[in-house]
Amino acid sequence: MPGIDVLAERLSTYLGPDQINLVRRAYFYAEQAHDGQRRRSGEAYVTHPLAVANILADMHMDHQSLMAAMLHDVIEDTGIAKEALTAQFGETVAELVDGVSKLTQMDFQTKAEAQAENFQKMALAMARDIRVILVKLADRLHNMRTLDAMPHEKSRRIARETLEIYAPIANRLGMHSMRVEFEDLGFKAMHPMRSERIRAAVRRARGNRKEIVAKIEESLASCLQREGMSGEVIGREKHLYSIYKKMRGKRKAFNEIMDVYAFRIIVDKVDTCYRALGAVHNLYKPLPGRFKDYIAIPKANGYQSLHTTLFGMHGVPIEIQIRTREMEEMANNGIAAHWLYKSSEDDHPKGNHARARQWVKGVLELQQRAGNSLEFIESVKIDLFPDEVYVFTPKGRIMELPKGSTAVDFAYAVHTDVGNACIACRINRRLAPLSQALESGSTVEIVTAPGARPNPAWLNFVVTGKARTHIRHALKQQRRSESISLGERLLNKVLTGFDSHLEKVPAERLQTVLGEYRLEVIEDLLEDIGLGNRMAYVVARRLLASDGDQLPASQGPLAIRGTEGLVLSYAKCCTPIPGDPIVGHLSAGKGMVVHLENCKNIAEIRHNPEKCIHLSWAKDVTGEFNVELRVELEHQRGLIALLASSVNAADGNIEKISMDERDGRISVVQLVVSVHDRVHLARVIKKLRALKGVIRITRVRA
Structure with a gap:
C-alpha cells in the first residue's frame, strides 16, 4: 500500500x-x-x-x-x-x-x-x-x-x-x-x-471479436482523417453488470448483447462533435430513431454526448458516442471533474455543479416531508433512476422529469403550490387527462384554481417522489383538519346535552384528561373523536368528571352539511340522501359512516350512544348522492335511451345501468342515479313514471 x-x-x-x-x-x-x-x-x-x-x-x-x-x-x-x-x-x-x-x-x-x-x-x-x-x-x-x-x-x-x-x-x-x-x-x-461465468464468456467473445473491432476502429479513424478532423477512436467495453441487467431485463441471450459493438470518438470541441457525426453517418447507415443529442439537452447529472447507432459492415450494429475531452472527463468523474473549475471565492456553482446541487436540494425537501425513513427511501429511489423525459413550460423552460411522469408530477416539479391547486392540464395546447404520461418535447400547461385540493386518486399514477410525498402530506393535513372539525362538533353536541360547552371546560380539567389519554394538545383529542377512535360520549363524561350522570335523552340531532370531506362517508348498503331519516355510525379510523335509520346493518347498535349518533341534514347541504332504483317495465326497443333521456330531463345523472329480462315481455332495469336530495329524486321518479309501459319503480335499500 x-x-x-x-x-x-x-x-x-x-x-x-x-x-x-x-x-x-x-x-x-x-x-x-x-x-x-x-x-x-x-x-x-x-x-x-x-x-x-x-x-x-x-x-x-x-x-x-x-x-x-x-x-x-x-x-x-x-x-x-x-x-x-x-x-x-x-x-x-x-x-x-x-x-x-x-x-x-x-x-x-x-x-x-x-x-x-x-x-x-x-x-x-x-x-x-x-x-x-x-x-x-x-x-x-x-x-x-x-x-x-x-x-x-x-x-x-x-x-x-x-x-x-x-x-x-x-x-x-x-x-x-x-x-x-x-x-x-x-x-x-x-x-x-454468475459474475464469473459472464466474465469468462466476455473474455472468450473478446478474443473472437478482436479482428472486427480493429477493422471498425480503423475505418472510423480514417473517415475522420479524410474529413480533416483530429479525434481519438476507442472501442468501448460493456461492463459485466450491465450485460447481466440486459440479459435479465430484456430477456436477451449473451450473444445478442455482445453482437453490438460500441465505440467512443473524442474530439477537440463541440463544433467538431457534430461534424464527426455527419462523417460517420456518411460512412455507415444510421438506424432511424436511435440518435440522441445530450449536448444540446444534457442529462440531469451534467452528462453530455452525442449517441447514434449505425449499420456497420456485414449489418453489425455499432453504437457510437461522440464527445469532447472535457465531456469525457465529466462523464467519468461527474461532479468531481468540476471541482477544480470552481474558484474558492465563487460561491455560485455553475452548470453541472448547480444541477447536482439542485438535485440535492430536492432530496432534502423530500426528506423533510416524508413521514418516515422508509417512505423517504422509496421516494428517493424512484428519483435516482436516470430515465428522463424533457418537457417545456409554456414560457419555453426545459423541465426534466423521470420517465412515465404525468402532468401532476410536472405541476409539483414547478412548485408545490401549483401541484396542490392543480385541476386540469393542457399538453401541446390541448386539454388532456392529468394521468397521461408525458412525452419528451411536449409543452405542458397547468390549470389551477384557488382552494383546489390534491386528489387521493393521484397517488395511483404519479411517479416522482416529490409529487407523492407532497400529495400524502396535503391529504394528511386535510384529513386532520376535517377530523378535528367533526370531532369538535360531536363533542360539543354531547356537552350541550349536559348544559356545557368545550369553551366552558376548565383548562386544568382539560389538561388532566389529555394526560390520561397521553395526548399533548386538544386538537389530537378532537381528531381522535372525528376519526371514530374515541367516543364523544365517553370523553364528555371524563371532561365533566360526572360518571354517575346519564346523558339526557332529549338531544337535538347533529346536522350534516355534506362538506365534511374525507372523514364522513355514506353507507353503500342503504345509500342515504338528503331528506332521509339518518343515523351516524362511528367507525374506528374511518370517522363517521351515515346510514338510513332503519338500515338492517346497524339494527343492533342503533340505540347505543357510544356507537351511534342521531343525525339530521342541514338546510344548506350540498353534493350529489347516489340512489339505486329498480324499474319494471314492458320490453320495447330503445329502452335504455328512453330511460337515460328521462333521467336527464329531470337534471339527474345515470352512474350505472344494468338490465335483466324477467320474461319475454317484462324487463327489470337497475339504475344508479345521482341526485341532490329526496325532492330531486321524486322529480326523477315522476319523469320515469310518465314513460309508456312502466309498471313499478322501487328504491333499492339494504
Missing part, C-alpha cells in the same frame, strides 16, 4: 505545498488516533483512510476533501470529539468529517430502516456541502474493493446496499467510472457464480 509520501507526490501535480502539508498533518493525526486498531484483513486501520484519500486524489479533489477522507472515521471510531477536529483543522473539515460519520450508535428495527436512516444523514450532509457525498462514495468504494475479508452474509448486505443506493447516486452525480466499479464489485459479491 503506497504511503503518505507517494500520495503527497501525486498531489503536487495540482495542489500547493501548504495544502499538501495540511493533508499530511491530517494523515499523522489519523494515524495517532487509530493507533492499535486493525482492519478485518489484519492491516493497520489507517491504510483505509489513506486509500480513500488516494481515490479522491484520482479525481483531483481539493485539500479539504482529502483531509476529511483521512479523518472520516475519527469521530466514530476513536472517541475524539468534533470540537477537537474543529480546533485542529478548522470548521469546514470538521463539518465534512461529521457529515460522513455514520449513525452506528442508533438502534434500528430493520436492516432497510438502517440503510434508509444512513442515507438520510448523507442527504442532509450533502445539502450543506456536496463534498461529503464524494468522500462517502470513495469510502464505500474502498470498502467494496476489500469486501473479501468480510463474512459472506455481511458482504452480501453491503453489496446490495451499494447496488441500490450508492451506484445510483454516483450515476446521478455523473460519476460513470465509479458507478461501473460499484456495480461490478456489487454484482461479484451478490452473485459470484
Whole structure:
C-alpha cells in the first residue's frame, strides 16, 4: 500500500505545498488516533483512510476533501470529539468529517430502516456541502474493493446496499467510472457464480471479436482523417453488470448483447462533435430513431454526448458516442471533474455543479416531508433512476422529469403550490387527462384554481417522489383538519346535552384528561373523536368528571352539511340522501359512516350512544348522492335511451345501468342515479313514471 509520501507526490501535480502539508498533518493525526486498531484483513486501520484519500486524489479533489477522507472515521471510531477536529483543522473539515460519520450508535428495527436512516444523514450532509457525498462514495468504494475479508452474509448486505443506493447516486452525480466499479464489485459479491461465468464468456467473445473491432476502429479513424478532423477512436467495453441487467431485463441471450459493438470518438470541441457525426453517418447507415443529442439537452447529472447507432459492415450494429475531452472527463468523474473549475471565492456553482446541487436540494425537501425513513427511501429511489423525459413550460423552460411522469408530477416539479391547486392540464395546447404520461418535447400547461385540493386518486399514477410525498402530506393535513372539525362538533353536541360547552371546560380539567389519554394538545383529542377512535360520549363524561350522570335523552340531532370531506362517508348498503331519516355510525379510523335509520346493518347498535349518533341534514347541504332504483317495465326497443333521456330531463345523472329480462315481455332495469336530495329524486321518479309501459319503480335499500 503506497504511503503518505507517494500520495503527497501525486498531489503536487495540482495542489500547493501548504495544502499538501495540511493533508499530511491530517494523515499523522489519523494515524495517532487509530493507533492499535486493525482492519478485518489484519492491516493497520489507517491504510483505509489513506486509500480513500488516494481515490479522491484520482479525481483531483481539493485539500479539504482529502483531509476529511483521512479523518472520516475519527469521530466514530476513536472517541475524539468534533470540537477537537474543529480546533485542529478548522470548521469546514470538521463539518465534512461529521457529515460522513455514520449513525452506528442508533438502534434500528430493520436492516432497510438502517440503510434508509444512513442515507438520510448523507442527504442532509450533502445539502450543506456536496463534498461529503464524494468522500462517502470513495469510502464505500474502498470498502467494496476489500469486501473479501468480510463474512459472506455481511458482504452480501453491503453489496446490495451499494447496488441500490450508492451506484445510483454516483450515476446521478455523473460519476460513470465509479458507478461501473460499484456495480461490478456489487454484482461479484451478490452473485459470484454468475459474475464469473459472464466474465469468462466476455473474455472468450473478446478474443473472437478482436479482428472486427480493429477493422471498425480503423475505418472510423480514417473517415475522420479524410474529413480533416483530429479525434481519438476507442472501442468501448460493456461492463459485466450491465450485460447481466440486459440479459435479465430484456430477456436477451449473451450473444445478442455482445453482437453490438460500441465505440467512443473524442474530439477537440463541440463544433467538431457534430461534424464527426455527419462523417460517420456518411460512412455507415444510421438506424432511424436511435440518435440522441445530450449536448444540446444534457442529462440531469451534467452528462453530455452525442449517441447514434449505425449499420456497420456485414449489418453489425455499432453504437457510437461522440464527445469532447472535457465531456469525457465529466462523464467519468461527474461532479468531481468540476471541482477544480470552481474558484474558492465563487460561491455560485455553475452548470453541472448547480444541477447536482439542485438535485440535492430536492432530496432534502423530500426528506423533510416524508413521514418516515422508509417512505423517504422509496421516494428517493424512484428519483435516482436516470430515465428522463424533457418537457417545456409554456414560457419555453426545459423541465426534466423521470420517465412515465404525468402532468401532476410536472405541476409539483414547478412548485408545490401549483401541484396542490392543480385541476386540469393542457399538453401541446390541448386539454388532456392529468394521468397521461408525458412525452419528451411536449409543452405542458397547468390549470389551477384557488382552494383546489390534491386528489387521493393521484397517488395511483404519479411517479416522482416529490409529487407523492407532497400529495400524502396535503391529504394528511386535510384529513386532520376535517377530523378535528367533526370531532369538535360531536363533542360539543354531547356537552350541550349536559348544559356545557368545550369553551366552558376548565383548562386544568382539560389538561388532566389529555394526560390520561397521553395526548399533548386538544386538537389530537378532537381528531381522535372525528376519526371514530374515541367516543364523544365517553370523553364528555371524563371532561365533566360526572360518571354517575346519564346523558339526557332529549338531544337535538347533529346536522350534516355534506362538506365534511374525507372523514364522513355514506353507507353503500342503504345509500342515504338528503331528506332521509339518518343515523351516524362511528367507525374506528374511518370517522363517521351515515346510514338510513332503519338500515338492517346497524339494527343492533342503533340505540347505543357510544356507537351511534342521531343525525339530521342541514338546510344548506350540498353534493350529489347516489340512489339505486329498480324499474319494471314492458320490453320495447330503445329502452335504455328512453330511460337515460328521462333521467336527464329531470337534471339527474345515470352512474350505472344494468338490465335483466324477467320474461319475454317484462324487463327489470337497475339504475344508479345521482341526485341532490329526496325532492330531486321524486322529480326523477315522476319523469320515469310518465314513460309508456312502466309498471313499478322501487328504491333499492339494504
